[in-house]
Structure formats: structure tokens, C-alpha cells
Amino acid sequence: MDEPKLKIENKTVESIPAVTIRFAGDSGDGMQLVGTRFTDTSALFGNDLATLPAFPAEIRAPQGTIAGVSSFQVQIADFDILTPGDNPEVLVAMNPAALKAHLHDLAPNGMLIINEDAFEEKNITKAGYKIDPRESGELDGYRVFEVPMEKLTKEALKDSEIKGRAILRSKNMIALGLISWVFNRPLEDTINWLNKKFEKLPEVADANIKTLKTGYNFGITVEAFHHTYVVEKAALPTGEYTNINGNIGLSWGLIAGAKLSNLELFYGSYPITPASDILHELSKHKNFNVITFQAEDEIAAAAATVGASFTGKLAVTGTSGPGLALKSETISLALSAELPMVIVNVQRGGPSTGLPTKPEQSDLLFALYGRHGESPLPVLASRSPSHAFYTAIEASRIALKYMTPVILLSDNYVATGSEPWKLPDISDLPSLTNNLTTTNNSKDGFLPFHRDMTTFARPWAVPGVPGLEHRIGGLEKEEGTGNVSYDSANHQYMTDMRAWKIANIANDIEPLELNGDEKADTLVLGWGSTYGGITQAVNRLNEKGVKVASAHLTFINPFPDNLGEILSNFERIIIPELNTGQLIKLIRERFLIDAKGINKVAGEPFTAQELAEKIEEKINE
Amino acid sequence: MDEPKLKIENKTVESIPAVTIRFAGDSGDGMQLVGTRFTDTSALFGNDLATLPAFPAEIRAPQGTIAGVSSFQVQIADFDILTPGDNPEVLVAMNPAALKAHLHDLAPNGMLIINEDAFEEKNITKAGYKIDPRESGELDGYRVFEVPMEKLTKEALKDSEIKGRAILRSKNMIALGLISWVFNRPLEDTINWLNKKFEKLPEVADANIKTLKTGYNFGITVEAFHHTYVVEKAALPTGEYTNINGNIGLSWGLIAGAKLSNLELFYGSYPITPASDILHELSKHKNFNVITFQAEDEIAAAAATVGASFTGKLAVTGTSGPGLALKSETISLALSAELPMVIVNVQRGGPSTGLPTKPEQSDLLFALYGRHGESPLPVLASRSPSHAFYTAIEASRIALKYMTPVILLSDNYVATGSEPWKLPDISDLPSLTNNLTTTNNSKDGFLPFHRDMTTFARPWAVPGVPGLEHRIGGLEKEEGTGNVSYDSANHQYMTDMRAWKIANIANDIEPLELNGDEKADTLVLGWGSTYGGITQAVNRLNEKGVKVASAHLTFINPFPDNLGEILSNFERIIIPELNTGQLIKLIRERFLIDAKGINKVAGEPFTAQELAEKIEEKINE
Amino acid sequence: MSKVPVNYKRTDMQSDQEVKWCPGCGDYTILASVQSFMAELGISKEKMVFVSGIGCAARFPYYMNTYGLHTIHGRAPAVATGVTLSNPDLSVWVVSGDGDSLSIGGNHLIHALRKNVNIKILMFNNQIYGLTKGQYSPTSEEGKKTKSSPFGSVELPFNPMSVALGAEASFVARSVDMDRDLTTQVLQEASTHKGSAFIEIYQNCNVFNDKAFEQLTSKEGRVANRINLVHGEKVIFGAEDEFAVTIENGEAKIAKRTDIDDSQIYVHDITRENPSVAFSLSRLSHGPYGPTPMGVFRKVQRETYNEDVMKQIDFAKDSKGDGELDKLVRSLGTWDVK
């Protein structure tokens, strides 16, 4: 087969500002790979983009069933976007189950590409259809393209060294090739990638490349596809970009936090979806002096992290909801011993095991109040993959400066979604201070609980430093000496001090910023992963002429100092959350404001459209 | 030695309405025993009373030091009282450390009885005194009685079979005998008790009795004590009374809950102060078919309790703060599987190991929000030892009727304090319903998540029942079938259903009642162990003419239905709590009311006096 | 537990749930073995309870047409303890993975075994965390490269048989997914055992740790490397029975039969009170590499925790009579206010 000619012949090319494409197929069909490849090529091309992968909790649920469907959505655009799109305009469905699971999201008149070879009776029944959906009329209103992906693959590989059913493993490349044609994306990048990935299995690389080209050529050849599209480069701020997801952003942020504070990073963790990838990522970077400790459980992970903190590391433990529950007692120890520590919680659907692969923002109150006794600590949240990088640094900064555990919230949406990130100038990143000490602070011997009078942080004397030997623990400690104390007045004082130390951080964090119409009556306030959705919704409403502004909290405890003032400038406060209303409780309580919630607990992020509608409804209520 | 003559000769007897006495000594001095004996005798006599034991976290801290001081306070009264008194009018100090630790609480002109034999230089120094407090003038303003308790004991026992230092073990009986004389309490009851307790060691019984009488006779003989007091019987409602502490009340309530629901009680626990006594008490009552399971840790205790619930028991797990932290993940499982279960949390000072033997109300928000995901459950709190009996039944009722875990809060003050309890007529106690089923609820097979449409509870089919085999777990479940479901709409529905089920309980609980001046502007709202203090403070203020009312919540989640209406009838809401302000957050959030807190985190309950003053301050602010 | 004659077919043991493991996963074979076995156990199915933690293996209860509870990671033995204590008449089975049982759940496992709680614990050992997509587990071999150990793991794995024996387990056995006969035998022995049983079943995770057990399952490996432990019989193995196990100086050893006299061969005895020999057998291999003992290591009768608990309750009722609330609330002494 010849190299496909990349000149545009026999086709109309329409330029569009953005498109949202969803690839859906069986868990074994390689949809995540197709999606990622298409994303990377588009990034290289210069589009702005955002992605949303979704996969079942089973490793590989039964083939052909709805439970087994895995999908990947990407929005590419020639402008600055914040979400992976609302309803996709293009859906690739590799089998009937994928069609059944996703068709309802496809935009009216959307392009639907289906693998016709998979529409055998067996599969149709497995997907839960009574009759073939291609014949039931339910595809009316979409632009349907049936592609014999398996036949094409087999043909393409008839001379290949790969034989038998293994051939069909490449059929996802038909889809990728075809979509590349339709959206005018070159194949080179993917071809290079395949050659590199299968360096040691050249016959596999070859088979995939052949199939990829076959898909592309199918587009060229088949009449139906002669109308193609191009999404131009986005006018992003100039600079060097990379494409990261939130788990990677967060991991790199932790490495950066360690570098910037001149400390070494210790990461104690126990695998749990969707936080495991942080452990995986960090364990690759041992040349940064990163120690990753895969513990026997979350308690041990947190406990080892406390030990590491006591010994002078930038000590971090990461997990997801059920694991945070197990760490609660240990976090309380760090809080009482006033040791610096970052606890990363990548939220997922709950309660209990819940929906382990779905996003939710339902651990906020747990992060704030999830410890026995009076145990305040700072809580902040990442709003996007690149923001995760910066919040990881910020969480490290606060922990080290104030000698306190800090909870950093992410969620499955931030963690697994990706976006282009304009690389910062590393030398511009702030250096982080800490309370390490090697000198005695009193003539009567070292006082581990003698506080700094601006930050209220205690000194951090670590084993190995001569002369500062001391002993602390989880019983109430006497201010100054750190000795065990059951004294009433001291307990009151220490309780107040611990509270005050955290409250005082409000002066040391970025003030809240407004987006949208600052003169509006209505403020939409959010936190965490709803950032893209809210901001885009508010921008759209502003474009439509609806007066509304938005603001997004990074710190939920303490609140930034200017929050009260900002809130007082608006008549109506709307708080969208992927929970039944948690931030709203804090706002109502603190400011006695009758804020209104927009809530969703369906294992899915808000779409911008959905939010725009609901915000407008509330405004008009 | 003759039987002491119990006629009143050579003395003035003054009748007083109430007195608060505090016994303080070394951990080894037997102060808890003396206090308990005096309490029981007074109870038998017919006083109303309330007690407050306090002991160090160490088993037996070093003798003679402040850390090692153990104390027991009791108020006896001829009227209905609610607290163990504010500042004691009588202090018995067995050594200098006890004096040092407690003198500052003694009421002006209070009676101070000290064991003069303990005031050797060594002990005086150990207690941290530079000079003998008897000579420093710091005892001025008190009525000091120095009693040579050790000498008296030795003399009393010079012919005893007990020899050597062991003799001094009885010296606490001097104190008890003397106080019995001063407050005109007969010795018979204690003599009987000693004979029974030391049935097998008659020489020990004998020694104690001899010393007891010596103390009493010392009172008769020594000029100084000729002024004595009597606190008459209290005009309590007629009935049969017993004296219980909160851990016993709670334990009995659980046994009653099981009886009243025709179920067997399962109690899974791991020892922890101050909850261990519930395990101890329940393990005595195996003839009630009570199974107590001392697990390897709190997680296993909770997990076994979930297993017991799945198998049809009234399943209860009990602990204190650090243990509640460990149980969080397991409670979330019970919540998700919608299994009935009671979780008892006896609060103590936190964070971390904190102050294990001190009371605090700082786990309220943790009880409410201490789980990952959206995981609402009912939370209620005991306000006194006898109330613990009824709340244990109530928690069982709610758990069984609504198929939900329920958190029942107690604290160290309720748990270890005691009060007379007018026994209820057992046959008047309500019988408790449950959702046990043996019949299929659908023609397509048993639907474990098919709900009752009034309570929203699901049916409870337990292993052993033929035909209702089913499988459930902690992943999100499909409404009806209970099968694993990752469906968006179903997750939203189940989340709403779980929330609604709990919220709906508001209709099924006792409405809030008002105490004090119903027409007042100010309402003092409380929960848990502050009940006695608040009520007494408000009553005193009312007597003084200050217009104020009080109300005390048993349910903190959901709030009783009439709470909003009650709050709206007052201009000023004051919320005293032994924490930095937790209930107040809930009230402010829910009702957008600018309630004001009175807060204390000092390891001690509020005294009525302290509360009365602070409430008045707030009213006058 | 009284066995009533109940005749089930394997299909009676299958729930209506679709089985959701990866195609080719060893769990399927084990499921088939267990279903067939339970069908013939002679207990009616409402008395069977399957309890599991979290992991691929832990999905097991969904597929059994019995009572089932899919709980949280590592806690199944504790949950099952609550089940059997509450109703000693049930047949209670725990299904778990190597991570679930030996990583997060290690403590509950050893305590259940020590207490001899009447539950049967099946640990599907695939030497990997399957459900979380492939991190090393406490049974993974040293040097294993996984997502969380890209440069190779540096941990000596547990020997699950040794762990169980060190924890006073009264019943310890090992099987492998592919060998349905052996699995059935081992289940049979476990089901007649009073008290807790710990059964390790080597299970192939073809997605994240394929062929981990090849030395015991390949055509040659299975004859060369499986040391079948049979009660009352000499322990002999090899393609031509050319090897034997001896106990020398307190250690189990492998000898060529030509080098020893047959009288030196160890005769397997699962009922020895003293677990030392069972322990030494467990040291013949450290994982499924080379000659590896399979079958029942130990089966020793000892009072069960459940029985003892029930005895105390019965004793209390016999001696004090059934508890009465009226008496209880008066047990500390009362007084009357008139």
C-alpha cells in the first residue's frame, strides 16, 4: 500500500472552531489509546484541548456488555477551552454496547461512526437491544457512517506476520486513521510513536501502522467522508506547552515542592483508584531523591509519612476516599505533634466503595471535619491538571511554613483528564521556607513547642541534630516544652493555638479573584474540578448578556481573607458542586448568606451547558 | 472499740440543702472507692446526687506527684440537682499534691480536711511546693482540719492481722468515716458492703471496718468537728431508684433495645478509655444472649458488627474518638449496604490521643461528616447517665426501623458520672419494630433494595432464610435489585434516597421541649452532657429574674421538626459547648441565625455557676 | 452444622449476575470448582454465606447463588467472624486476594486463624494487585517490575503457608486454579474441619501477571514440580516419582530417591499437634518456583471460638436463668422514695 497522499483532493474542508469527539468501545478495544493519540497529535498541532476518559471499575468486564464499555472524550479547539466539551459532535462506537451506552449524549445531527462488523445478533442482544438499532429508527437524526472495521483490518493485514484473532487487536487503528482523515490530522506523530513503542516487536508496529493508514485511506476513498473538517491552531499565549493530566501535574508539583524547599520527597501510599498513578509516577523519579513507599495499607502509609516528617522530609501521603478514612487517626497525630505533611485525596464516588472510577466532590466536609477532637487543618483543592502542579507546591509551602498537615483535594476528573499546560519558567517558582533548626532555643534545653510568633509554627528539629533531642507525641503537650500535660488551662491554650495557627493562614494566601461581570448581582462560587464548567458557563452567559460573575476557591480552609467582602458585593450566591451541598454549608454558616446550590451526584462532571442553564434558572427564580 | 453511738450528742447539727464534697488523693489512695461509698450511702438515704470522678491517664503515676492525683466529687442535695456541683464546699486532701491540684477550686470558707501525716518535706517538694502550704498562708480563708490519718489507722489496727505498710491501705476509711460523721451518715451500709466484698478475706474486711469507725469516732471525739451537717432526703418523685453511671445506663439500654426488639445483642469492641466499661458491663450479661466480641482492633470490631447485622443481630460497636476514626470506613459500608447498626462514641479530649480521661464534646462534626462520600446518618447524644439508657434504646429503634447505622454520642462526663435513676416500669418500654423478612417481595426474585414507602427502609433478609439469598456490598447498588450499578441516574437516585431516608426521621422523634422562661428573648440551646449545667444555670438565672429559656437536643441529625419554629421565637440564641463551636455551626448553617457560642476546651465540664455568668454576660452584651 | 440431604446442580449455585472477570482469568476456574463443590456439600443454600473484601477475587460472592456480602478491603475475615458468631449454623466462606488477605488484611487474617473462628478462607493468590491494575503485592517475587516498582520490588514476599502456621492456623492448604480436582479435595477437607481453614489457591492473572504459576501448571512443570501432600502417604514426586521429601535436622529436604532409603521418606501426617513439620514443609519453596508442596499441610482439631462463646452463653443461661430486664436494672441495689 502506498503512503497516503496528504494533499487535499476530492474533499471539502470546513473550518470549525472546536469539536468534541468521543471514542467508545469495549474495555479491550483500546479506546483510551486512540483517544490519547488523537489528543497528542492535536496538541502538537497547536489546538487547545481537554479530555475526559471513563472506564469501568472492572479490569475487563465481559466483552460486548454495557458494563464493559470504556470511553474517551476530547474537545479540541482553536481557542482557549476549559472542559472536554458537553455533548460530543462525533461518536465512534466500536460495538452495539458502546452505541447503547453513549448515543444519548451525541449532539443532534452529530456524526456517528460505527464498526458495522460488530453488529452481529449476539452483540446486539448482549448490549440489551431487542432489535438492531440500525433498523429501529433510533439513529435517525444523526449522520451515520458504518465502517467495516474488522474486514478492513483483516484485509490490511492479510500478509502480515500477525495471524488469527490477534490481527483484530489493531482495529482501533482504523478508527484513529479515519478520524485523522476527517479532521485533517497527519499520521506521522502516531507512526513514530508506534515504532518507538513496539521497538522490540516490529511486526506489531508494522501491523498497527498498516491498519492506521487503511483507516485513513478509507476516508479518502469512500464517498461518504468527502466532507472533512479542520480545527485551526488555538491562539494560546505563546510559550512551550506539554499535555498533562492531574495526577501527573500533582506528582510533578510535589517533586517541585521538594526541590524548592531543598528537602527530599517521601511519598507513602497504598494503591487505590484514582490516586495510584501518583505513586506510579513518583516511583519513576528516584533520581530526584524521591522515596516512594508502597505500604501494607493506608494507615501504614500515613504512619510512615509521619515518621518521614519527623525525620525532616517533605512528607506526603496520597489516597482516595476510603483510604482517607483509614488515615484519619494518623493525620490527627501529625496535627497534634504539629508535623508538616501533605495528604492528597483524589476524590471518587462514594459512600463506601461507591463508584471508584467516577468523579465526585463529596469528601470536602470529611477533609474539614474528618478527625476526632478539635483538629483544624488547611484544605485546598486543585481545579485542573495544571493547577494541580501549583497546588501541590502551595500545599507543601503551607505545611512546611506552618508545621501542619495539609489536605490537598483532587478528584477523578482532574486526575485523569488532561489539558495543555504552558510550562512555567522553573527559575520563577518561589523557594519554600521551613522551620528546620539546628540551634537551641532556650537556655533550659530545647523547647520543641516554642512557637514562632508570626506563623505560630514550632521549630522542626530532626533526629541527627545534636543537642536538640526531644520527645513528643499525641497526648496533649505543654506549650513550650512539649511535655505531656493534662493541665486544663494548657489544653485550652493549645486548642486555641492550633485553631488560630490555621485561621491565620488566611493572610498568607492568594486573594479570591473574580471572573465575568464584576458588576453583576449574581456570583457563582465554586471549588475544585468544577472550575472549567463554571467558568465556561459564566462566560457563555455573559456573552448572552446575562449578568453573572464567578469565583473559584483554591483554599477552602481557611477561606481567603477577601471572601467575605466579595460575597457581600453580590445579591445572589450560587454554588455548584458535585455533591449534595458541602461548600455551601461552610458559606452559609460563616457568612449567614442564603446561598443556593446546584448539585449533582451522578458520577459525572457538570457540562458547561448544563451549568449555564441551571445558573440562568436560579437567576430567574 | 465500741460501736459508735449514733445519737447526736455534743454537736450542733445544721441542716443544709446541698453540699459538694471532693475527695482527692494519690491514685493508690482509694479516692474513687471512698467517693462511691459515700455516694451510695447518700443515695440509699434518699438524697439526690450527681458525681464527677477524675483520674490520671497513667494507671498509677508516681506517688505523691500532681500527675498522680485522682479525685471524686459528689454533690448531695435535698432537691433535684443536675450536676456534681460547682466549687466544692468540702475538700479532703490526702497529700500535698492533692491539695495543690485542688485547692483553687475550694469555695471560700470551705472545709478543708487534710491528712497531716502526708505533709512530710519529701511529699511537699514532690507536689511542687517550695514551702509547706500549711505555713505559707495560702490556706487562710478556709476551715482547715488536720487529721493524722496514718497515725489513726496504725493505732486502729495495732492488733490487726494485717501488718506492715499494708495497714496504710485502709487510711482512706478514716476519711470516709470522718466525712460520714460530719454529714451524719450511718456506717451500716458501708460495713455490709465491706463484709461482702472481702468475704474471703475477713481480716481485710475487719481492718477496713475498724478504720472506718475510727474515723467516725475521731469526729465524735475531736472538738473541732462538733459542728455537723445534715442534708435531708430529696423530695424526688416517688419510686424505686438506683444509682448508675452513663456507661452502665448505656449498656443496659442496649440490652433493653435487644429485648424490646426481640433480637439478640452483638457488641463488638476494642478496649479504649472511657468506653471500655461498656464492654466490661455487657460481657457480664451473657444470660441475655449478649455476645461480646473483643476484636483485634476497632476496624475488626466494626467489621464484625457489620457481619452480625447482616446476620440479624442488634449489632452495636462502641469506642472513643481515635477508635471512631478507625471505624469510619466500615461505618460507610454499613451505610451503603443499609444495614442497621449502632455506633457508640464516648467522647474524650482530643485531638489524637489527647486527654484520654477527660470529657469533651469535640467529636460532633466528626460524627456527622466523618465519612467519605455522601454518607448521612442519624446522630444522637446522651445528656446524663439515665438518659443514656433511653438513648441507647432510641438509637436501636432508629437503626432497626430505618435500616441505617446510627451514631450515639456520650462523653467521659456522662459515662463516668453517676446519678440516681428512677426505674421505669419495664413493661411500659416500647417494643421496637424491625424490617426482618422471610417472604419474597417480587415475582422476579427477592429485591433487597426494594424500599418500604413510608420509612424508605429496605427489607432485612438474613442468612438462613430460604429463598431470599442475595448479595450486596459497598459498590453503588441498583435501587430494587441491589445489583452493582454504575449508572448515573441510579447513583443520583440512591444518593438522594439515602439522604431523604435520614432527613425523614425528623418526623419520628420527640419534638424539642423548652425549659425555663418560655417568654424570654434568649434561648440557651445545648446537646449532650452540658444538660445539667445549662439547665441548672438557666433555672438559677430565672430565679434571679433573668429571662432566659433552655432547650436540649437529643437528636443532632436530623434535628427535631420543631427546632426551626422554636428558634424563631427567640431573639438571641446561645449555644454552650465543650468544644470550639460545633453544634453552633450546624444551627447557623441551617437556620441562618447569628447564634453565639460559649465554649470551653479544658478537659472539664462547665459548672452551673460558670454558665450562669457567661449566659448573663451574653445577654447583656 | 447438620447436613441435610440437599441435591444441587452446579447451575443452582450460579447467581443471575454476569461474571465480570477478564476473559482467561484463573478466577473462572476456581468459581467453577467452588460452585460444583458447594452444590454437593449437602447444605441448603440459604445457609451458605460468602463474604469478601475488595479486589478482583473479592467479586466472587456476586456469582454465588447464596447469601453474599462484598465488604471493604481487607476486612472480610472480621466481617465473617461477626456472621459466624451470630449464627453458628451457617457455612461461612471468605474469598479474598493476596493483597486483600496479606497486605491490608493481614491482621484480621492471623487473628481469625489464631482464634479458630469457624470460617473458611480462600485466598486467590495471583501475586499481584489485579483490580488496581498491577502493582506488586506481598506475595510478588523480589525484583518484580510493576507500575509501582518500575525498578523491581525490593521486598521478600510472605510465604502464606508459613504465615498461617505461625499464626496457629488449625487448617492450612494450597491448591492451584487449573487443578479442579485438587481444589475440590482441599475444599472437601476444609468443609469437614471444625474451625478456621486457610486455603491458598494460586490463580493466574493473565492481564497483569500472566504465567506466574507456569512452573506448576505447564505440562512439564506440573509433573516435575508439584509435591502432592497426601495424608498417611510417603511424600514422593517427580515425573517418575524420582524425588522424595525427608525431614532431616528439623528441616524438610528434597532428596533423590536413589540417594536415600525409602524408610527415610517423610510420611505426611496432617493431624500432628505440633505445627513444626508442617512449617518446615512450607519452607520447601518460597512461592511457586521449583518443587512446591500442594494439598493439605495441616488439619488439627481444636475448640472453635464460636463454640466456646456459645458455651459461655449457655452456661450463663443455665446458671442464672434467662436474663430479665427487671432484675438487671435492680442489680446494683435500689432504694425507694415514697
Added chain:
Amino acid sequence: MSKVPVNYKRTDMQSDQEVKWCPGCGDYTILASVQSFMAELGISKEKMVFVSGIGCAARFPYYMNTYGLHTIHGRAPAVATGVTLSNPDLSVWVVSGDGDSLSIGGNHLIHALRKNVNIKILMFNNQIYGLTKGQYSPTSEEGKKTKSSPFGSVELPFNPMSVALGAEASFVARSVDMDRDLTTQVLQEASTHKGSAFIEIYQNCNVFNDKAFEQLTSKEGRVANRINLVHGEKVIFGAEDEFAVTIENGEAKIAKRTDIDDSQIYVHDITRENPSVAFSLSRLSHGPYGPTPMGVFRKVQRETYNEDVMKQIDFAKDSKGDGELDKLVRSLGTWDVK
């Protein structure tokens, strides 16, 4: 860890904290032994770290004039793991009770031992929960009446030596509070051991479980019942050395010396790779009753977890060079927007 010549007196090892155990508690003697031993260890005290959980025993760090961390119940081995991983140059000691180590903390204990983390774990076994005022523990004898088992406990206790050996412990030893010499010897052996060491020290709780160890500490008991394990020596014991230990049929047994030939006596070898014999020795007694082995059961060299972790880091730095943030953020490929 390089030993510099540091000369301390015992008093240098005493912190300024008042010791708060009950008068007569066995913990005092152990504290004295440890303080004297640490004073002579030759390590400067800022490099010593004592980590503990919760319990009476766990108050220990407060009394050592070193770095100390009193953590939460059961988690000390995990905390200590974090300490030693963070600074392998420290001498890290865990002090714990039987409840702390074997009840709530069992899992962390066995994992630390398996991984051979370089920490020394002292478990003060008083066979009771002291701090919570007397409930039975996982080492309490069966039938024990306590506050939580008023009718007697129904649990077989762990044999801590067996548990540790089953968990791949590379160093296992036992001592008793009263025997300061033995304790010092055992500490000495542990301190020269690379990797984790598990040391059980029988400790009298005179308040809640007085005289539990009488059979090993009374005048007669100590001669009659202590089986002293000495490396390289025949295991002989009794008031007149009249008994010996033999290894027969894979089990350790006690024999009258008159009944056997001296050549049959087991010669103790703490360095045997195979833990089977050490395990069988652990079965000679199940608690401090009758003849009970004391001293070092096992001391086997094996790579430590810490070393292996550091090796990977050094290797990564050698092969990739010190990490640079600039490179890191570009590692997934970048593009330019102009």
C-alpha cells in the same frame, strides 16, 4: 552506621521526665537495661530514635534522652519505617506492648519483619492490656478472667516467636524484665544485626497481671524452666543441667539427659537460613509456662529494605543524573505556541 567512640553514662540516657509507671512495674527494669545498654552502644545520642505506639510500655520514649516519638496505638513499626527510610543513618528502636504489637498492630509488625526494615522492635509482653486497666490481650493464656472476659477468655494466644518466624523475621529473640544480663545480651545481638529485629521481653504488670512470669523468674522456676539458647552450644537446662533439647522428626523436644546420648543434643545455630528449627524451638512452650527457650532464636543476614531502596535511588542518580525540574516537565514531549 559508623560507630564513633561515644562514652555515655546511664544517666546521660535519662530524660528529665518523671517516670510514671506503677511502682513495681517490670518496665522500670527494662528501662534501666536499655538505658545502660544504649549508653555503651557507641552511637551519639542524637542518632538514636525511640518510636512507640500507645500503652504503658509505649511511654518509654519519654524517658530516653534521645529523639522520641510517642505515636498512636499499633502503628509504631510503620512510623519507624518512615524514620529509617528517611535517614538510614539513625539507630531506630520501637517500644511496644503485646496489645500494641500483636493486637491492633499485628499487620505492621509482620510487614516490617518481612521487609527487613532496619528497626529494632522491643515488645514488652505482660500478657495484658495495662494502660486500659486490665483486659486480656492476644498473649493472655486461655481461660484468663479479666474485665472483658469475666468467664475466662476463649482464645488461644499467639506464640510471638512463631508469629515473627512465620513472617520471615531475620532476628528473633526473647528475654525477661528481671534478667538484665540476658536483656543486654539480646540488645547487643540486635544492635549488630542488619535489618529488623524482634525482641519479646516478658514484663511483669504487678497491677493487672502480677506473677505471670513466675515460672521463669521465681528462684526455683528460673533454674528449672529457662532454656537458654546460646549460639554454638548444646541446649541444656535444668537445676543440674539434667535436661536437653533434641530435634526429632522435625520437632524440638525435651529429653532427660540420662535418656539420650549427648550427641543427640541440639547445638544451637542462630544463623541457619531455614527458619524451621527456630520455629520448632518456639513450639517448646506456648507462653511462659514450663520449660521456655530464652535468648536469640534466629539471626540471619539478609539485605535490608532501606539499603535496597537507597541502592535504587543511587542507581537512578548514577544513570540518569540528578533530577532537574526543567527536564521533568518536558519529559512527556512539548510543543511551542508562537
